[in-house]
Amino acid sequence: MQVYPVKAFRDNYIWTINNETHAVVVDPGDSKPVIDFLRSKKLTLIAILITHHHPDHIGGIKNLLDQYDIPVYGPETEAIPGISHKLVEGDLVRLDQLSLTFKVLDIPGHTAGHIAYFDHQRLFCGDTLFSCGCGRIFEGSPPQMFRSIEKLTNLPDLTEVYCTHEYTLSNIKFARTVEPDNKDLEDYEKLVEHKLANKQISLPTSIGLEKLINPFLRYNEPTVIKAARTRSETPVSNEIEVFATIRAWKDNF
Ligand code: ZN
Ligand code: FE
Numbered sequence: 286m287q288v289y290p291v292k293a294f295r296d297n298y299i300w301t302i303n304n305e306t307h308a309v310v311v312d313p314g315d316s317k318p319v320i321d322f323l324r325s326k327k328l329t330l331i332a333i334l335i336t337h338h339h340p341d342h343i344g345g346i347k348n349l350l351d352q353y354d355i356p357v358y359g360p361e362t363e364a365i366p367g368i369s370h371k372l373v374e375g376d377l378v379r380l381d382q383l384s385l386t387f388k389v390l391d392i393p394g395h396t397a398g399h400i401a402y403f404d405h406q407r408l409f410c411g412d413t414l415f416s417c418g419c420g421r422i423f424e425g426s427p428p429q430m431f432r433s434i435e436k437l438t439n440l441p442d443l444t445e446v447y448c449t450h451e452y453t454l455s456n457i458k459f460a461r462t463v464e465p466d467n468k469d470l471e472d473y474e475k476l477v478e479h480k481l482a483n484k485q486i487s488l489p490t491s492i493g494l495e496k497l498i499n500p501f502l503r504y505n506e507p508t509v510i511k512a513a514r515t516r517s518e519t520p521v522s523n524e525i526e527v528f529a530t531i532r533a534w535k536d537n538f
Contacts, residue, residue: 298488
């Protein structure tokens with residue numbers, strides 16, 4: 286089993302999970318790089334998984350369906366052309382040819398119906414969680430996004446997190462503004478700079494690592510609470526307000 290990042294557009298990763306013969310693809314915003322990858326590895330596509338409705342995550346569905354007669358899984362509450370299986374929290378997606386079963390998590394906030402796929406080892410979280418950052422709140426509210434991020438924070442530390450954009454280094458610049466004395470963050474910045482300079486990608490990350498470096502998961506840390514209190518013009522008295530303050534800060538960074 287391998288998980289491979291097919292690159293698309295400027296900074297998207299279309300994650301492809303495959304064994305020697307079959308593959309499943311997550312959020313194919315574009316079809317061409319996916320088809321090129323499948324052909325080069327002689328893989329048969331068996332399913333498409335969609336996390337949310339933004340064009341850079343669904344743009345390739347139609348062309349892939351022209352070539353493959355396969356199920357397309359996606360959020361029940363978002364209108365996405367091509368979806369055959371509509372999913373809500375707790376649903377299971379069984380992919381027998383790959384011996385994989387994903388559980389669906391509702392994680393609204395970036396979009397109103399955003400979902401994630403979790404198989405107890407790996408998390409495909411679309412644009413909700415990024416390494417050292419989180420998605421912008423386009424359709425939800427800060428408390429809703431907070432609960433979604435909290436849900437992901439509570440997954441096992443060893444969970445591999447497959448984010449869909451290479452935003453890590455710019456996210457680190459912001460995180461260092463929030464927590465200038467976080468040594469783990471300083472080390473992580475060096476590691477990511479080294480990886481990118483050597484044409485590696487920064488992902489996947491893990492829940493355990495993100496809890497050390499990602500200000501959006503660190504709403505209980507005294508350093509992050511203090512930074513939020515200093516930044517905010519209104520009183521910051523709970524986790525949600527810490528999170529909302531950091532999110533609004535990043536929106537204007
Ligand atoms: Zn998006
Ligand atoms: Fe995106």
